[in-house]
Amino acid sequence: MSRKTANAPAAAESPVADFETSLEALEALVGEMERGQMSLEQSLAAYEQGIGLFRRCQQALEQAELRVKLLADPMDATSAEDFEPDA
Numbered sequence: 001m002s003r004k005t006a007n008a009p010a011a012a013e014s015p016v017a018d019f020e021t022s023l024e025a026l027e028a029l030v031g032e033m034e035r036g037q038m039s040l041e042q043s044l045a046a047y048e049q050g051i052g053l054f055r056r057c058q059q060a061l062e063q064a065e066l067r068v069k070l071l072a073d074p075m076d077a078t079s080a081e082d083f084e085p086d087a
Contacts, residue, residue, distance in 0.1 A: 015067075019060035026053040 029050050032038065038046060 015060040015063040022056040
């Protein structure tokens with residue numbers, strides 16, 4: 001139950017804050033797994049949780065990349081591949 005309440009505020013966070021939170025949780029999880037003190041069942045559950053955290057990190061990075069592109073070149077966001085300059 002505490003896992004769900006911990007994820008609820010993360011949804012309202014900015015992509016950067018979500019990335020940092022998810023990355024910290026992933027690093028802690030990897031540290032636990034590397035100690036080798038988990039049972040097989042615990043390791044599988046930790047791996048599954050790690051995959052979810054990894055995906056959240058990926059999504060946050062993609063959102064950050066899109067923001068950078070929009071700030072750098074607003075025309076890039078309006079389907080630049082369909083744009084044909086007059087020659």
